[in-house]
Amino acid sequence: MKTFVAAVVTSLTLACVAAPSYAGDRAGVRDPHVNARQARQQARIVEGVRSGELTRREAHKVREDQRDIRQLERAYKSDGTLTAAERRDLNHELNQSSRQIRRQKHDAQSR
């Protein structure tokens, strides 16, 4: 009996853990995590321009990266589903653009 209860509890726990991604898939293309990252990076760029850490050229470059990511996101979502692999790729691109923003903000060049 104890084993049976443990098995039920385990499967319930697994169902709860699995639920968020399942709900995300059912919702189709919504991905608040990606959107939040995009908003944060956008804010970092604006901040970098304001502080002068990003030159005009650097700001242009990192904004192009942001635009490319939005295009990729649109393409991935165009079939009505954002798959786990597509989501992973978007986050990979966001990692790269984040590194790029950091690099440009902390290099020697400024306005």
Ligand SMILES: [Ca+2]
């Ligand atoms: Ca897709």
Ligand SMILES: [Ca+2]
């Ligand atoms: Ca710079």
